[in-house]
Amino acid sequence: MRPTGEEIPRQQPRGAVSRADSQVDGGALGPHAGLRFLLGFVATFRGALLAVMASFVASSLAISVLPVLVGRLVQAVAREGVSAGVVYWYALLLIGANLIHDLFWRGGEVLYRRLLVHRGYECEDVLFGRVIGQPYPYFVGKFTGKISSFVATIGREFRDTLDAACFTYVELVVRIPATVFIMFAVNVWSGLTFLGAVLLMLVVGRRTARRAFRAEKKLADETSELDGHVIDIIANFVSVKSFHQERAEYAEVRRRRRRVIDAARRSSLWDIVFWASMAVIVRYLVWPLSILLNLYLYRSGQLSLAEFATFLSVLVMFSDFIWMMVWEIAQLNLRLARLEEAYHYLFGADPVQAAIAVGPESPASGLQVDAGSSAVVSGQVELRGLAFAYPDSPTRSVLSDITLAIAAGEKIGVVGRSGSGKTTLVKLLLGYYPLPAGTVLVSGCPVSNDRLAAAISYVPQDTALFHRSIRDNITYGASVAVPEQEVQTAATRAHAHGFITRAPQGYDTLVGERGIRLSTGQRQRIAIARAFLDDKPILILDEATSALDSESEVLVQHALEQLWAGKTVIAVAHRLSTLRNMDRIIVLADGEIVEQGTHTELLAAAGRYQALWERQSGGMLPVD
Numbered sequence: 001m002r003p004t005g006e007e008i009p010r011q012q013p014r015g016a017v018s019r020a021d022s023q024v025d026g027g028a029l030g031p032h033a034g035l036r037f038l039l040g041f042v043a044t045f046r047g048a049l050l051a052v053m054a055s056f057v058a059s060s061l062a063i064s065v066l067p068v069l070v071g072r073l074v075q076a077v078a079r080e081g082v083s084a085g086v087v088y089w090y091a092l093l094l095i096g097a098n099l100i101h102d103l104f105w106r107g108g109e110v111l112y113r114r115l116l117v118h119r120g121y122e123c124e125d126v127l128f129g130r131v132i133g134q135p136y137p138y139f140v141g142k143f144t145g146k147i148s149s150f151v152a153t154i155g156r157e158f159r160d161t162l163d164a165a166c167f168t169y170v171e172l173v174v175r176i177p178a179t180v181f182i183m184f185a186v187n188v189w190s191g192l193t194f195l196g197a198v199l200l201m202l203v204v205g206r207r208t209a210r211r212a213f214r215a216e217k218k219l220a221d222e223t224s225e226l227d228g229h230v231i232d233i234i235a236n237f238v239s240v241k242s243f244h245q246e247r248a249e250y251a252e253v254r255r256r257r258r259r260v261i262d263a264a265r266r267s268s269l270w271d272i273v274f275w276a277s278m279a280v281i282v283r284y285l286v287w288p289l290s291i292l293l294n295l296y297l298y299r300s301g302q303l304s305l306a307e308f309a310t311f312l313s314v315l316v317m318f319s320d321f322i323w324m325m326v327w328e329i330a331q332l333n334l335r336l337a338r339l340e341e342a343y344h345y346l347f348g349a350d351p352v353q354a355a356i357a358v359g360p361e362s363p364a365s366g367l368q369v370d371a372g373s374s375a376v377v378s379g380q381v382e383l384r385g386l387a388f389a390y391p392d393s394p395t396r397s398v399l400s401d402i403t404l405a406i407a408a409g410e411k412i413g414v415v416g417r418s419g420s421g422k423t424t425l426v427k428l429l430l431g432y433y434p435l436p437a438g439t440v441l442v443s444g445c446p447v448s449n450d451r452l453a454a455a456i457s458y459v460p461q462d463t464a465l466f467h468r469s470i471r472d473n474i475t476y477g478a479s480v481a482v483p484e485q486e487v488q489t490a491a492t493r494a495h496a497h498g499f500i501t502r503a504p505q506g507y508d509t510l511v512g513e514r515g516i517r518l519s520t521g522q523r524q525r526i527a528i529a530r531a532f533l534d535d536k537p538i539l540i541l542d543e544a545t546s547a548l549d550s551e552s553e554v555l556v557q558h559a560l561e562q563l564w565a566g567k568t569v570i571a572v573a574h575r576l577s578t579l580r581n582m583d584r585i586i587v588l589a590d591g592e593i594v595e596q597g598t599h600t601e602l603l604a605a606a607g608r609y610q611a612l613w614e615r616q617s618g619g620m621l622p623v624d
Helices: 033-064 066-078 084-115 117-132 136-140 144-186 188-235 237-242 246-299 305-347 422-429 449-453 470-474 484-493 497-501 520-533 550-564 599-605 608-615
Strands: 381-388 399-406 411-415 440-442 456-459 538-542 568-572 584-589 592-597
Touching (some): 033 066, 033 305, 066 084, 066 305, 084 117, 084 144, 117 305, 188 246, 188 305, 237 246, 422 449, 422 538, 422 568, 440 449, 470 520, 484 497, 538 550, 584 599, 584 608, 592 599, 592 608
Parallel strands (some): 411 568, 456 538
Antiparallel strands (some): 381 440
């Protein structure tokens, strides 16, 4: 509220430790973690910042001497016998100081635009790098809309703070000491009055601002929760429309909005208390006391006209910028409140990521990449004694003692009822959760599952595309530019070229958010085309043909068999008919491998696989 008028996951595979958690632990980073992050970022361009500030310091020094020059000019004009040359000399000094103030101020503005404006936006690059570099559990445990909102909040607060530091804080740091010094030069009592007023305002302001700080943190949290909820509703508009929940969602947004309004009212209440206390000090104490005191001293001959004029000039200037000082201190507290709330949500439970150093030339230095992740992993893949439980249920094992060797080039099918552990196994192979050393081996050598994941192409069951062109979605993941002919060849082999060419802009057609403009089958064929371009030695298919009609399934299955040549394949399927030609089929139940063999061998064994096969309806595995 501005013054009016002149008042200007923890991982659980047998003891592994997660790097993120779904709950925000405000104490994990300690107090002022967000401020420390910003200071670390500012250190990467401190030379430029000091150059800009030096210009504003010179400008502020020039304007600080104006009251003294006004006093001297008034004295010269009023005193008899003073030559016109002296009077004009003081007038020229007054004009010169004002011009110097403006020239250095304009120079500071130019330097700020040249050296610092882009830094305010690079801060968001650093934050995005840190966020996108977080492991899979981080995103599972957080509200994605809130993550986006808080990244934008920190970037906005940093830009506002950087702006205020150069255009306001520097001036305050120069002018407040200069004002007190000038008042002491006028007379000791005036100096003590102003010094006492400044100290009293800082003490009172600190106490009231602390309450405003807490209220603003609460408001920031409620606002981000509402923003995230609205984003979530809009992102899932298909479900809203399908179940006719428009009124219910509108009512929920209004309910959450009322909470934001209540928090805003509490925050504004402490703003009022803050400003009222400052007004009492300035208007009811400083002005009456200092004016009456200096008027008495002047009338009694203890104060010269020059000193009295200087005092009046300082008092007017003080009353102008002291409100700015109080306002900026209040705003700084509120910015820090919003900053800390956002930073602790983003990184409060992850001290490892929070401690990442920010390189001066690398805005994305927050990204964490395995040093060997770019190396190609080939050879036999082996899992030894793999056990896993999700962070939110550490006592409930999802996978237990999975031991499995997959030869290079072998085609493996994975089946099992819902909840048997198929999806979890895929997530671990893709590196979503870190595994203990020695759990994954390639050609007999232990590797991290992060490094293994770098050698895997993945076709998911539910393909969510980016709101980009079809071409961009097909080439997503390619490390180099892909020629147009290769893009079309991949689409043709995935039986996607036909519907793509019929789209309004062909390969340049935007697919909509999460690919909403395409059917499920079309999205899946885009994912298969992407896999053709992502030439990795291991291929994971998670129900890759489940959304296709029978005719397309046969064609795509044939295309996938071409893609498989020379690759290690792990295919998860409910439709068992797609796995009959696999080299081996793994049957999971309750997180354990209970059977394995070829399709024929498993049928002959008359075990779980045979029961699943016989109970299929239309080729699909029945759901319990």
